[in-house]
Amino acid sequence: MDVYQAATIARAQSKEGNTFMIEFWAYDESTGKAGGAKAISQCVVRPGNPDDKNDDMKLALYNVERDEHRSCWIPLIKSINGVKVITP
Numbered sequence: 001m002d003v004y005q006a007a008t009i010a011r012a013q014s015k016e017g018n019t020f021m022i023e024f025w026a027y028d029e030s031t032g033k034a035g036g037a038k039a040i041s042q043c044v045v046r047p048g049n050p051d052d053k054n055d056d057m058k059l060a061l062y063n064v065e066r067d068e069h070r071s072c073w074i075p076l077i078k079s080i081n082g083v084k085v086i087t088p
Helices: 003-015
Strands: 020-028 033-045 058-063 068-073 077-080
Touching (some): 003 033, 003 077
Antiparallel strands (some): 058 068
16 A cells, blocks of 8 residues: 555544554654654554644544554654555
8 A cells, every 4th residue: 555545544433433553654853853663553544634734644643542643744654554655
């Protein structure tokens, strides 16, 4: 699956009320630095920030286990529910 299929699966599972596991490469937009590989074992997609000019390139996430809001860049998704993402 590609990154956009992964994002579609994440959104569909969240809409159905299910959590999913995601692995992604972290990137801090404010510093321009990578933060390594990250994983969230139970999360759902939440509404994004319409004021963020890059919102269409990100998944806004809610980490159910830690009760915290996170986000990841869609092109940096590594896997959804253990299924690896193929990058071009």
